[in-house]
Amino acid sequence: MSIGISDEHVELAASLRKWAASLDPVALVRAAEGESAERFDAAWKAVEEMGVHAIAVPESAGGGGGTVLDQAVALEACAHELVPGGLLGAAVGSLLTGQPDRYGVQVRPGGVVWDGGTAEEVLAPDGSHYEGQVQAVLGVDLSVRHGRAVDAHDIESGDRVRRTAVTLAAAEAAGVARWCLATAVEYAQVREQFGQKIGAFQAIKHLCAEMLETAEAVTAAAWDAAAAADAGDDEQWAFAVEVAAATCFDGAVEVAKACIQVLGGIGFTFEHDAHLYLRRALALRSLVGDSDDAAERLTAAAVGGVRRRVQLDLEGRDEAVRADIRTGVERIAALPEEQRRAAFVETGYLTPHWPAPYGLGADAVTQIVIDQELAGAGLTRPDIVIAGWALPTILEHGSAAQREQFVSPSLLGELVWCQLFSEPGAGSDLAALRTKAEKVDGGWKITGQKVWTSVAERADWGICLARTNPDAPKHKGISYFLVDMRAPGIEVRPLREITGKALFNEVFLDEVFVPDDMIVGEVDDGWKLARTTLANERVAMATSRLSKSTERAVELAAAGATPAQRVAVGHSIALSTVCSLLGVRSTMRSLAGLGPGAESSVAKLLGVRNRQDGAELVVALLGDKVALGDDDVRDDVWEMLNTRCLSIAGGTTQILRNVAGERILGLPR
Known part of the structure; x- marks a missing residue:
């Protein structure tokens, strides 16, 4: 997904990518190598005629009268095509001054003048016009000419200049990440080695899936910085900007490097465009500054009580x-x-x-x-726990009698459910399950072993997959049963986990009788029903709270932490916020009547990392107190140990990356 979600933004991004590609921008970049930036003038003239740099400038001043988010969508699209010639500086300067022009912008006193080598006007860090000379320099990014200030002035920093610059630079970082992801995936879909497409290799599939995770995080943070700028709350905008600064630029560099890795030798050649995007990402990161500094500022803000609160605009539909x-x-x-x-x-x-x-x-x-x-x-x-998975399947595929018997009592808390899916030899590969169901008069007798079954020790009923046709292909011949957990032949044995507690169980079924009317749907059609159970989701409002462990880390940082620890806490705050933003964007897609995008799948992968890393961070912040096991650290240690299951339960992280690679990115199986 790109920054834009609404129909208008999707159309704007598509039309601008098409327009930008028509300029043949990469050819302009290559032609200007080692020369002055005059070859970029043709691109600038086209930009000026389209008004791309002035989308957020009032119409009365000759601009487009749009929002900062509109401008961000446009910059992402143009960065995707690597439009050269100083569009970023022009957009930042035009937005700050309210007057369209070809600006260079100095964000830090004495620092680089962004796009100063092609500028007609230069803004100082406090927003005033810069009066010193600027020397154009060909740096790492071949598509721009930044500037070195010849006559430096003692000018103070200005928060608005920096926030605006970071906000729009983050949009460019998103465009770079998007191009790199698309290029790597396209190559992996067609490049053959060892007799098959390289995208079928799990190592490549996982690398591309990780690129997707990072690109979605970059996009979400860039979107939020622009949206916060439009909302008019400076404290919230400042927080969103620091999340973007801690996320987008390192992320764009990582995705660009991974793109070259997927491309292999061809990606290392000067002839391929991939290095041009890596160069743009490196330059953006250097201009914005160290992500650790942004992380430290996030910690300071969070300790002060600030959290990102995204307000959904329901446009009166409520x-x-x-x-x-x-x-x-x-x-x-x-x-x-x-x-x-x-x-x-x-x-x-x-x-x-x-x-x-x-x-x-x-x-x-x-x-x-x-x-x-x-x-x-x-x-x-x-919390209806496992009933939240069982009941949707009964509602969609069950009989009227099953709905009557189970749905309302379960919602009222009168019935507790467990899930009898995983097996010692199957795990996430449900099609490999061995539990068998044999037909007998009036029903079925189920024999087998299930594992990792939570709440089985107190469950009234279980949803159970068992093989009813051993001769059918492995994805067929499976049926979906509702099993009375008090029935004869069921034995529940607690499984003690690494925390020392027993949250899961093994369940042994020895010729457990299940009546015919306790099959959901048709016999041998359980695979489809199992997918219904696991896929059921609802639209939810995002919370402004950080994850449990990140909130705990903020609490510990407030009590005293080293500079390095405060940086680590800040990065945890950024990741936790991004996870919430992915949820917000998924909700916005639902509000727009769109199907689920990549956000929901990526949110699970990043959410697991967020919770595991956050819990580990808390334990690290506690220092040597952990070794003593005092009462005040016991819960934190338990949380760290317990979160290790998150990358295993419900499908391992590796399996989910396979799924993301195949179903979202279209890589071959």
């Missing part, structure tokens, strides 16, 4: 439903605690995305409004 929802929420809030769950179920607010009578069949807007009103009232939905 007006028709908000009053009734608020009344319903107020009624629940007025009830005693023990009566609220029933009220959640009765109103449909527990599972609003489910069809009536168990939910509201709510659209994305209604779901968001319910979340907002519940949060405003301080109400939290009861």
Whole structure:
């Protein structure tokens, strides 16, 4: 996904990429190598005629009258095609002054003048016009000419200049990352070695999937910096800018390097364009400054209580439903605690995305409004745990009798579920399961072993996959059963994990009888149903809180930390914020009526890393107290140990990267 989500932004980005490509910008860059920047004048003239640099300038001043986000979408598109000649500096300067021109911008006193070698006007760090001479320099980025200030002035820094520059530079970083990802994937889809496409090799697939993760993080942070600039809250914009500074530029460099790695020898040649994008990424990173400095500023802001709060613009679509929802929420809030769950179920607010009578069949807007009103009232939905996977399958594929027997009691908390999918020899490869179900009079007898089954020790019912046709292909011949966990022949044995506790179980089934009416859907059709169970998701409002461990790290940093530790905490804050932003962007796609994008898959991968790394960071911040196991560190150590399961449960990180490579990027199996 690019920065733009709305139809207007998607169309703007597509049209500008097409226009930019028509300039043959890479040819201009190559032709200007070792020469002055005059060869870029043709590109600048086209930019000026299109007004690309002045999209966010008021129409009264000759600009496009757009938003900062509009400008960011345009810069991302142009960076994707490597448009040369100082577009970034011109866009920054035009936005700051409100007057379109070909600007160079000095972000730090005495520092490089961004695009100063092609500028007609130069802005100082405080936003004033720079009066000294600027010497054009050919640096690492062959597509621009930055400038060295000849007559330096003692001018103070200006926050607005830096924030604007970082905001728009992040958009360019997103464009670079997007091109590198697309180029690597396209090459991996067609390049053959050892008799097959290299994209089929797991090492290449994982490398491309990791590029996707990084590119999505860069895009989300760049989008948010521009959106925050438009929102008008300087504190929130400053926070979003630091997240972008800590994320986008290192990220763009990493994706550019990975692109060259996927390309192999051809990527190392001067003739291939990949190095030009790496050069642009390196230059952007050097101009913006050390990401560690941004991370330290994030820590300071977080210790001071600042968190990123993204406000979704529902464009008035909530007006028709908000009053009734608020009344319903107020009624629940007025009830005693023990009566609220029933009220959640009765109103449909527990599972609003489910069809009536168990939910509201709510659209994305209604779901968001319910979340907002519940949060405003301080109400939290009861967690239905595994029922959240079992019941959607019963609703979609089950019989009327199954829906009647199981759905409402489960929502009310009267029935507890477990999931009998994983096996010692199957794990994530559900098609390899060996648990068998043999037909008998009136039903089936199931025999086998399941593992990693949470809450099995107290579950009333289990959703179970078992092989009903051993002669069918491995993805077929599997059926979906509802198993009474109190039935004869079931033995539950606790599994003690690395934390010392037993959260999971082994479950042994020895000729457990399951009646015919406890099969969901058709016999031998369980594979399709299992995918329904695992794929069910709803639209949710993003929280402004950081992840649990990151919040704990901020708490420890506030109590005292070394400079290096504060930097580490800041990077954790940036990653945790990006994970929330991916959720916001996924929600916005739903509000726009679009299908799920890459954000949801990437959010799981980055979310796992965020929680694991955050928990490890907390333990590191505790120092030698960890070795003693004192009471005040025991919970933190438990959390670190427990999060190791996150990259295994529900499909290992490696399996998920295979899935991302094949289903999102289109790499061969």
